[in-house]
Amino acid sequence: MIDSTRGRRGSALSRLDKWTVLLYILLVFLGWMNIYAAVYSEEHQSIFDTSQEYGKQMIWIITSGILILFILLSDARIYQSIAFPTYAVTMLLLVLVLIIGKEVGGNKSWIQIGSFTLQPSEFAKFGTVLAMARYLSLLNVDLSKWKYRWWPLLIMGLPFLLILMQPDTGSALVYISFFLVFYREGLPGSYLFLALLAAVSAIFSLIYLPIYVIGVIAALALLTVFIVRKSRRMIWSTVFIGLFASAVSFGTDIMFNEVLQPHQQSRIQILLGIKDDPMGVGYHTEQSLIAIGSGGLTGKGFLQGTQTKLNYVPAQSTDYIFCTVGEEWGFVGSSVTVLLFVILMARLVFLAERQKSKFSRVYGYGVVSIIFIHFAVNIAMTIGLAPVIGIPLPFFSYGGSSLWGFTVLLFIFLRLDANRWSEL
Structure with missing residues (x-):
């Protein structure tokens, strides 16, 4: 060697x-x-x-x-x-x-x-x-x-x-x-676009209820399909992106509530401004x-x-x-x-x-x-x-x-x- x-x-x-x-x-x-x-x-x-x-x-x-x-x-x-x-x-x-x-x-x-x-x-x-x-x-x-x-x-x-x-x-x-x-x-x-989309979907799913986020995604997807209805490729791309963003939103909710520990959940909520706890988890x-x-x-x-x-x-x-x-x-x-x-x-x-x-x-x-x-x-x-x-x-x-x-x-x-x- x-x-x-x-x-x-x-x-x-x-x-x-x-x-x-x-x-x-x-x-x-x-x-x-x-x-x-x-x-x-x-x-x-x-x-x-x-x-x-x-x-x-x-x-x-x-x-x-x-x-x-x-x-x-x-x-x-x-x-x-x-x-x-x-x-x-x-x-x-x-x-x-x-x-x-x-x-x-x-x-x-x-x-x-x-x-x-x-x-x-x-x-x-x-x-x-x-x-x-x-x-x-x-x-x-x-x-x-x-x-x-x-x-x-x-x-x-x-x-x-x-x-x-x-x-x-x-x-x-x-x-x-x-x-x-x-x-x-x-x-x-x-x-990279999908990664950015996943990050945005995850953040919004933590701030708002996932069902609301998925609803907005579905509405935007339907609007996009209507606009590009003459392009079959664009329609399928839009459907895929919508399903992907919805899956990320749903998965984020599961991971946040089932995988992360309570103190990790609190730290993310403090970072996103969902709650304020300067003497608790936010103390560090x-x-x-x-x-x-x-x-x-x-x-x-x-x-x-x-x-x-x-x-x-x-x-x-x-x-x-x-x-x-x-x-x-x-x-x-x-x-x-x-x-x-x-x-x-x-x-x-x-x-x-x-x-x-x-x-x-x-x-x-x-x-x-x-x-x-x-x-x-x-x-x-x-x-x-x-x-x-x-x-x-x-x-x-x-x-x-x-x-x-x-x-x-x-x-x-x-x-x-x-x-x-x-x-x-």
Whole structure:
């Protein structure tokens, strides 16, 4: 498995994209510093104290370095061969966690190993991206044709359903990001329209009774059919769109009432303005906004955050880590953090487009899509633009499973990129 060959442009290490590595190091370091700031106390001042979260994060960072070294020394060609087996193993772990998993925060998402816990859903991400890239890179696979769309939906849908059963809605929603990959690889643009229509139908179904929404859809469909009655194709398209929107509306009502937990329902209702509960479920978002807003332009200074120090902000080292950035480093620090993520994602898109093989390109877009949805939802969650669903900020939030998962996800792609000259 160790790569004994050298490409036309030197070793894998010399061909590694230095800008992406630098951005990774910056984000991991800044994340570590903000974890330290979030849980800092006078009794535990050493950043190397392994009894505290920041000390444990240091261990995760060091072990991530070992994983990186292993990936860089491996033969890049091995990843196509192990794509489906890796996917199968990660799916088995998702099944296993439902049987023997440890329940944390109402979610049965963790496997206890001694004094440590691992979250299989974090590792399922790179397993799914590998499998998706392997299938889409097979000869003659064309997403513009229906017969080739079922396997990608199955590859994406299996982890989605298994994680939803834990139930971990936030981690499950990450897999929707694969539609960005599908679009890049030839899925017709009409599907983006259907996705937008589904989102609008779902939102209106949460605000109003589904029967009213379906009634409006039916009325609009009938009006459209009357206008385009001379075109049989347009009539059937209108009927399909109407049935699709109605199904989404009906399905949204079932999922909201039967799948989501009460606190998740309340968070969505607060976000949509259906109800106001600043001292209940909405308390977390309210405190998050206060913490970020109190930072002003340049922040209160490192280790000077009051909202985080007094534990007003929940999960301040994990899901709400961005609050620490906003409070202690202000608008400037928050903007720099966001900019680093944007530059990283833009760089990854550039790398994906320069790949010589379809496998590497699809994998690259899978990496970008997953990082994007984590970044967008986490930031939106902390500033009240998305419901609180519990999703970490990549490379920043505390947690070994998250850091390991994103590190492996990213550096497999960098290893593939370093090998692109010998792919064809």
